[in-house]
C-alpha cells in the first residue's frame with residue numbers, strides 16, 4: 001500500500017442540522033460547527049465530513065440539492081463555509097463535503113429546465129421516458145423510500161422521470177458526458193476552495209442497467225428493489241476512474257465512498273493504490289440481518305455475527321487499502337443500541353465496543369454524539385418521526401399486518417432519526433443544542449448522557465474516546481495501529497472479540513468480553529504493557545486473563 005497523507009488520521013461526521021445551533025432557530029448551523037472546532041480538535045479529530053448543507057428543500061434532509069454552489073441559508077452563508085474551512089485548517093483539520101450526484105433536487109434549475117424542455121440540454125441530464133406499449137411504467141423498480149421509481153414529469157402527462165430515491169430526488173443521467181462535466185466542474189470549484197475532499201453519496205447507483213427492464217418482484221407490491229439491478233450492473237469503473245482523474249487526483253484530496261454491495265474482486269479498483277476512492281465504508285455489519293421485506297422484519301445482530309462481519313471485511317481488504325470503520329452514521333441507529341445486546345448498554349459496554357472497532361485496521365470514524373455514548377430514541381407515535389425512510393417502513397409494516405404499536409416498535413430500532421436527534425451538550429433545556437425549539441426532539445436521556453457531565457470525568461465514555469484517539473496517534477504505536485496486519489485471536493470463542501495488530505517489531509492485543517458474565521481467556525503471551533482497560537481492575541496471570549462483563553483490554557505483547 002502506498003502511503004498517503006490521511007493514513008493514521010481520525011475522522012468525524014457532523015450532521016449539521018443536529019450538531020449546534022448558534023442563533024436559536026432550532027436548526028444546527030455552520031457557525032455552531034465553527035464554535036465547536038476546539039472541542040473536536042481536543043477529541044483528536046483530523047478530518048470532518050459534513051452531511052449536506054447546500055441549498056435544498058430538505059425533503060431528504062439536504063440529500064436533495066437544489067444548488068451545488070451555495071449554502072442553504074438555514075445553515076449559514078458561503079462566508080461561514082469559508083471561515084469554517086480556514087478555521088479548521090488552522091487546527092490542522094480537513095473538511096469534507098458530501099457529494100450527492102446520483103440525483104439532485106426537483107427544485108434544481110436543471111430539473112426545472114428539463115420540465116420546460118424535455119428534449120433540451122437539461123432534459124438529457126435526467127432519465128425521462130414514456131410508458132411502455134402495454135401501458136406499464138418503463139420498469140418495475142421500487143424507490144428506496146417506497147413506491148415506483150417513476151413519477152410524472154411535471155407539465156407532461158405522457159412523460160415520466162426516474163428517481164431511485166424520493167420523488168423529489170430525480171436521478172442524474174451519468175451516461176451523458178455533458179452532465180459529468182458539470183459534476184467535475186462543481187467538484188473542482190469546491191476543492192479549489194480548500195476542501196480536503198468529499199464523502200460520496202449513493203455512488204453505486206449512478207450506473208443503471210439499460211435499457212430499463214423489469215426484475216422479479218420481491219414484495220407483494222409487484223416491484224423489485226433496485227438491488228437486483230445493481231447486482232447485474234457493470235461498467236461503473238469508467239465513470240469513477242474519470243472522476244478520480246479529473247478531480248481527486250490533481251488535488252491529492254481524500255475521498256470516501258458510500259459503497260454498498262461491492263463485488264469482492266473489485267475492491268482493488270475501488271480502494272487499492274490508484275483506486276477510484278481513498279477509502280470506502282465497511283457496511284457489512286450495518287446491513288447484516290436486513291430483510292428484503294422491510295425493516296420491520298429485520299433480525300438484529302448478535303455479538304458473534306458482528307465479529308464475523310467485521311473480520312470478514314478485514315480479511316477481504318487485507319493490505320489492498322484502507323477501509324473506513326464505523327459503528328453508526330446519520331442513516332443508522334446508534335451503534336451502542338444496535339451492537340450491544342438489549343439491557344446491557346452501559347458506559348462499560350460502550351467503551352468495549354469503541355475499542356473493538358476503533359483499533360481495527362482502517363480509518364476510524366466517529367459519528368457526532370457517539371463519543372458520549374448517545375443511544376436510540378423511542379417514539380410514542382409515528383407523528384413524531386421526521387425521517388422519510390422510517391415513515392415508509394412504518395407504512396410497509398402496517399400493510400404487512402402489524403398493529404400501530406407493533407409497527408412503531410419494529411421500525412424505530414433502525415430509524416434514521418435515532419442518529420439525528422440533537423447533540424447532547426449539557427443537562428440544560430434542549431441539551432444545550434439550541435435556545436429555541438429544536439427541529440427534532442431531543443432524546444429525553446440528555447440529563448444522564450451529555451458532554452458537560454463527561455468532560456472532566458476520567459472514566460467517562462468521552463474520555464475513553466480521547467484515550468483511543470491518543471493511542472492511535474502515539475508515536476510508539478502509530479505505525480502498528482495504522483499499517484500493522486490484523487490477525488483474529490480466539491476467533492471461534494463465543495462472545496469474545498479479539499485480534500492482534502502486528503507489525504515487524506510489535507504486537508498489540510485487543511480483546512473484549514462481549515457478554516455480561518466474566519470469561520477466563522488464554523493470552524497469546526505475557527503482556528509487556530496494558531495500554532487501555534475500560535475497568536479499574538485486571539485479573540491477570542502468566543497464561544490467562546479474566547475479563548469481567550464487557551471488559552476490554554489493549555495490551556502490548
Ligand code: GLC
Pocket residue numbers: 060063064100165201202258330331
Ligand atoms: C445516502 C445518504 C442518505 C440519503 C441517500 C439518498 O444513503 O447517506 O441519507 O437519504 O443517500 O441521497
Ligand code: CA
Pocket residue numbers: 021022023024025026027028029074
Ligand atoms: Ca441555527
